[in-house]
Amino acid sequence: MRGAEELRELVEDALAELTFAGPAGLDEAVRHALDGGGKRIRPVLTLAVGEALGSEPRELLPAACAVELVHTFSLVHDDLPALDDDDTRRGRPSTWAQFGEAVAVLAGDALLTEAFRLALSYETPLVARELADGTLGMIGGQYLDVTESAADLASLNRLKTGRLFEASVLVALRVRGSEPRTWGRFAESVGALFQLVDDLLDGDGFVAAHGVEETRRLADESAERALAALDEIDADTSVLRGLVEGLATRTA
């Protein structure tokens, strides 16, 4: 069974090999956005769910990369001056800072559409349907964020972060033709865990609203819920357990 680091390398290789259908200049902007590194936690999650179910990574890589492309699209648009106005991302110029706003809007659009093209490489439409549902949830969360109209932080995060995390789990099931059933609770908990630890590392979000101690407590609770959910699942979830523990204790 492959560990998380090996799965991450498979994701990096698959992302590096993707070819895009656009004009050279647009592809360069798309590539810039995608090559920024990052933890690739969502596609690794997809592959790790697949491992637990006995799928080969090869079968899952298009779905895993599709999820990462949606995540990357969201970063490219979120960084725009009209939204979060971030001119750097992971120590490099953000896409709009490097290529201009117009190209960044279009590069985000292209990433989102390429994500669907990848998810549509399967014979079943169910993979792409999960991706569409997760993406719409995420966009809704982003809307609540930029308009500051969320009822509370937890429901904002359930949409903005949670829905694409859920999709990264569910697409792996859909590739196999399995029903989500028992995986729903795991998918939800792991998204919450990721966001809470993110807030702990950045000192914002939940930390700003409720303090470090309470956020740590909620994060640990989410990790426990995710592990308890894995206990209920009849599969070799050892890699996933390691991922959850890694997410709970990560320092970057």
Added chain:
Amino acid sequence: MRGAEELRELVEDALAELTFAGPAGLDEAVRHALDGGGKRIRPVLTLAVGEALGSEPRELLPAACAVELVHTFSLVHDDLPALDDDDTRRGRPSTWAQFGEAVAVLAGDALLTEAFRLALSYETPLVARELADGTLGMIGGQYLDVTESAADLASLNRLKTGRLFEASVLVALRVRGSEPRTWGRFAESVGALFQLVDDLLDGDGFVAAHGVEETRRLADESAERALAALDEIDADTSVLRGLVEGLATRTA
């Protein structure tokens, strides 16, 4: 057999009945963009191809609306200050002028994703694949346009306008499980015709580059090519012939 005007009304009704998955405020922006009227020529084309093949509009409406949603998404993003900077569209404030830039970026993203959700309501992934291919072509064309890097106007239009027109024809075939075969030439000619007449009405594009007379000649040539392509197709293409003639002679 239903005429173009009847098909257009079916499209309007179906668009009016669409429900979106996002938060209320985002849905309002999406609805604003979609309710702007317009000729609905792409989805009417989808339904008219379906009529020629003996499909019921009901079967084709999700695909037809999906194409219109992609078109609407492209308008919302094109109107942004960083791109064409248009604060009105069809006599009403454009989406960003009404709701702000951030919401317009997200409303465009939501429209594109909702388009895929609609195209994914079919059991076959081929409808959504055609949509993805057409959308990527269109985004590529938009990139060439904003960066002024197209080799020539014809190849720009083939992407920016042509590819989504093609998709509006091809999705109708995919819904039926038919292969594009003989329809390719029709799809291409009708897209070129639409763009050339648009340039004649707006006095820009081909008209600015080559003059009215040459543009009119090319438009008539495209119309003839589209009609000749229909002659080769073994189906009742009478509504489509009417559409082509309507496009060739339209004054708005």
